[in-house]
Each structure stands twice: as C-alpha cells, then as structure tokens.
Amino acid sequence: MPELPEVETVCRGLAPVMEGARITRVEQRRADLRFPFPTDFVARLEGQRIEALGRRAKYLLADLSSGDVLVMHLGMSGSFRIAEAPSVSIAAQEAPGAFHHPRSKNERHDHVVLHLEPADGVPARIIYNDPRRFGFMTLVARAGLESHPFFAHLGLEPLGNELDASWLAKAFAGRTTPLKAALLDQKVIAGLGNIYVCEALWRSRLSPMRAAGTLVTKAGRPSAAAGRLAEAIRSVLAEAVAAGGSTLRDHMKTDGSLGYFQHSFAAYDREGTSCRHPGCRGSIARIVQSGRSTFYCGVCQR
DNA sequence: ATGGTACCCTGAGAGC
DNA sequence: TGCTCTCAGGGTACCA
Incomplete structure (x- = not known):
C-alpha cells in the first residue's frame, strides 16, 4: 500500500480524529513489529495529548504534549482504521492484561489500538493492522528527530518547491x-x-x-x-x-x-x-x- | 563508494 | 479442495 500518496492519504484521514485528542489508553498486543517497541511505549503514550499529525517521506509523525514524537511506518502492509470507542462490555473484556480474542482472521493482525478522547466530539479508537509486520512504531524526542537514523539521511520531499x-x-x-x-x-x-x-x-x-x-x-x-x-x-x-x-x-x-x-x-x-x-x-x-x-x-x- | 542480493513476514492468486 | 509455487506497495544488512 504505502508510498508517499498513500501515507499522505492516511495522514489526512487520521488528522481530524487525532489532532487535539488525548490518548487515554494504548493496547500494544505484541512485543515487536519490524522492530521491538520501546519497553516504555505504552507508558509514554498514555495521558499524552496529540498536538499535531504530520508526514515526512513515508513516515507518519504524531507530536505529543510530552515532547515525544510517535513515529509510525506502514511498511508494506500496514493500515490504520478509525473505529468507535468500544462499548462498556467490550471495554471490560479488553481490560489491561486481558487476553485479546480476535473475532476475525484479519483481526489477528490488529497490533496496536490507540484509545482517544477528543477535546470535543466522541471518543474513538485508532487501530493499526499489519499482516506482514514490516511496519513499525517508536518514540523519539522531538528535539532529536532530525538527527535520528530514520530521518538524518532522508532526501528531498518531492512535493515541495525544490524539485526541478x-x-x-x-x-x-x-x-x-x-x-x-x-x-x-x-x-x-x-x-x-x-x-x-x-x-x-x-x-x-x-x-x-x-x-x-x-x-x-x-x-x-x-x-x-x-x-x-x-x-x-x-x-x-x-x-x-x-x-x-x-x-x-x-x-x-x-x-x-x-x-x-x-x-x-x-x-x-x-x-x-x-x-x-x-x-x-x-x-x-x-x-x-x-x-x-x-x-x-x-x-x-x- | 556503489551496486546488486537475501531477508524480515503473511496472504493472495495461479497452476496443477 | 488442497497443495506448491510465485509474488507483493519497504528497508536494511551484507556481499562483491
């Protein structure tokens, strides 16, 4: 799926739901995707406000109130979908530590769920699905983002004004x-x-x-x-x-x-x-x- | 330095 | 229906 236009499309779809929202809970259903998640991944996300969502190359970047940036890459088969907040009964079933029971074959590949509470509007879930697990997520301090190995050597944004x-x-x-x-x-x-x-x-x-x-x-x-x-x-x-x-x-x-x-x-x-x-x-x-x-x-x- | 190759992983589709 | 084979939007480690 994901080259620049697809990632940009995902970014535009997620931004209205994510920007300004607070992350109330994170379900991280496995220890790794392409790379291991940071060990404190969930703790550093929960409670944070998402100040802005952007894209650099094929990366999605969510600026958090803590000063961290949630870096997301879709790899070959990653996708996000937006869902309503779970009902009370499902919320109880999926309480922290509870075993997650996939209800469909594809649901096996729902690896991360962000529960969001928007400033105004209805709560929502952002679900990351990735069958091949070539995608990844990590957290990088905003101040060090440009020098991070993922970004230090990235070339020109082709939709900017410089490409001629x-x-x-x-x-x-x-x-x-x-x-x-x-x-x-x-x-x-x-x-x-x-x-x-x-x-x-x-x-x-x-x-x-x-x-x-x-x-x-x-x-x-x-x-x-x-x-x-x-x-x-x-x-x-x-x-x-x-x-x-x-x-x-x-x-x-x-x-x-x-x-x-x-x-x-x-x-x-x-x-x-x-x-x-x-x-x-x-x-x-x-x-x-x-x-x-x-x-x-x-x-x-x- | 530069350019190829193998590989990470799962699923879909083709052909038998 | 089911098996085997090939291929897939990305990126990196390793080789010559």
Missing part, C-alpha cells in the same frame, strides 16, 4: 546507477516507491535502465529529460494524492473507503498491454531491477 530539472540533474550527477534505483533511493528523493517510480519514468519517457547521471547536456546543464522527469514525479504524486492514493489488494483509507489512483496506472502492473502514449506502438514489459518489478515501454522510454 536543475535539482534533479545535480542530485544524479556522476551516478551510473539506473534511474529506477536512483529514484527509489530515499536518500535522494524521499517518498517514492516502486509504483510511482514506474509511473514517473513512463510519463517522462525515460528508460528505467538509463544511467541516472545522464540527465545533463554536454554543456553540463540540466537536460530536457531532467525537466520532464521532475514534472512527472510532481504530477503523478499530486494526482495520486488527489485520488486518495492507490488501493491494491484490500483496504486503503482510514474510513475503509478505497483510493482509486490504481485505475490511472499507465505502466505499473500492466505487463503486456499496449503503451498509452499517443502514437506509440509499444507495449508494457516487465523486468526485474534490484529485486523488484519494473514496468516500462521499451519503445518510447529511452
């Missing part, structure tokens, strides 16, 4: 790595994943195998290709955010509704279909780069 032809050409200068790998590198641009890299390369008619350092003219200026790529990255991400992200397999948004940008894919998961660029007679091929599928048109992407 000259920035891209400079960032990729001298690099022989394929464009596909360079765009997936979170240290350069933060937030792109496999889907949107494929889509951006298709839109800009650039081969995923092309060396990243070739986006310059002989005179050393950013090439037209660099401009197309920067624009393609911005446009595909902006359109995907507007569509509520892409929904593969099951669920997506926090209210259970689905993003619909997957219907706009031109390359990703379209192996064998004809290229949608006007006048192009090619079709979409699938290759493997860095262990992941790349979808592209070998005719018009050069």
Whole structure:
C-alpha cells in the first residue's frame, strides 16, 4: 500500500480524529513489529495529548504534549482504521492484561489500538493492522528527530518547491546507477516507491535502465529529460494524492473507503498491454531491477 | 563508494 | 479442495 500518496492519504484521514485528542489508553498486543517497541511505549503514550499529525517521506509523525514524537511506518502492509470507542462490555473484556480474542482472521493482525478522547466530539479508537509486520512504531524526542537514523539521511520531499530539472540533474550527477534505483533511493528523493517510480519514468519517457547521471547536456546543464522527469514525479504524486492514493489488494483509507489512483496506472502492473502514449506502438514489459518489478515501454522510454 | 542480493513476514492468486 | 509455487506497495544488512 504505502508510498508517499498513500501515507499522505492516511495522514489526512487520521488528522481530524487525532489532532487535539488525548490518548487515554494504548493496547500494544505484541512485543515487536519490524522492530521491538520501546519497553516504555505504552507508558509514554498514555495521558499524552496529540498536538499535531504530520508526514515526512513515508513516515507518519504524531507530536505529543510530552515532547515525544510517535513515529509510525506502514511498511508494506500496514493500515490504520478509525473505529468507535468500544462499548462498556467490550471495554471490560479488553481490560489491561486481558487476553485479546480476535473475532476475525484479519483481526489477528490488529497490533496496536490507540484509545482517544477528543477535546470535543466522541471518543474513538485508532487501530493499526499489519499482516506482514514490516511496519513499525517508536518514540523519539522531538528535539532529536532530525538527527535520528530514520530521518538524518532522508532526501528531498518531492512535493515541495525544490524539485526541478536543475535539482534533479545535480542530485544524479556522476551516478551510473539506473534511474529506477536512483529514484527509489530515499536518500535522494524521499517518498517514492516502486509504483510511482514506474509511473514517473513512463510519463517522462525515460528508460528505467538509463544511467541516472545522464540527465545533463554536454554543456553540463540540466537536460530536457531532467525537466520532464521532475514534472512527472510532481504530477503523478499530486494526482495520486488527489485520488486518495492507490488501493491494491484490500483496504486503503482510514474510513475503509478505497483510493482509486490504481485505475490511472499507465505502466505499473500492466505487463503486456499496449503503451498509452499517443502514437506509440509499444507495449508494457516487465523486468526485474534490484529485486523488484519494473514496468516500462521499451519503445518510447529511452 | 556503489551496486546488486537475501531477508524480515503473511496472504493472495495461479497452476496443477 | 488442497497443495506448491510465485509474488507483493519497504528497508536494511551484507556481499562483491
């Protein structure tokens, strides 16, 4: 599920419920996800007010009144959903220390539940579900967030104002790595994943195998290709955010509704279909780069 | 330094 | 129906 547009969609869905609310109780149902939870995870959350919810790259960040930041990453299969506060009887059944009985198969993967008491409005629960457990949560002091290993080396936010032809050409200068790998590198641009890299390369008619350092003219200026790529990255991400992200397999948004940008894919998961660029007679091929599928048109992407 | 590969984990879908 | 195999949106440790 989660590349930048999906995480942004989740952030926008959670913010109205989480911002300003107090965390009254936390159910942490296992000791680890991708990484172990901090040993004092629950204690540092309970009683805190959530002052703001934001996103950096593919991370969700909840600023707490204590000065901690709750850092959340969805990995491959993580999702949040918003539910009503439990009834009194269920609350009793799920009292601290009580064994949690999953009522459905998917519920086995509800790993964290935040019980929230909003300043005004009705109490709610925020439920984190993650079958593959590649996601994680941790707590980091606000003051040290930028220097934390998760964030110290993160690259540019692609929807900010800096991403343009000259920035891209400079960032990729001298690099022989394929464009596909360079765009997936979170240290350069933060937030792109496999889907949107494929889509951006298709839109800009650039081969995923092309060396990243070739986006310059002989005179050393950013090439037209660099401009197309920067624009393609911005446009595909902006359109995907507007569509509520892409929904593969099951669920997506926090209210259970689905993003619909997957219907706009031109390359990703379209192996064998004809290229949608006007006048192009090619079709979409699938290759493997860095262990992941790349979808592209070998005719018009050069 | 840079670039590939294996791996963490579970579930879905294809093919037999 | 059920088995086996492949693949999946991310990121990191380790190798050449």
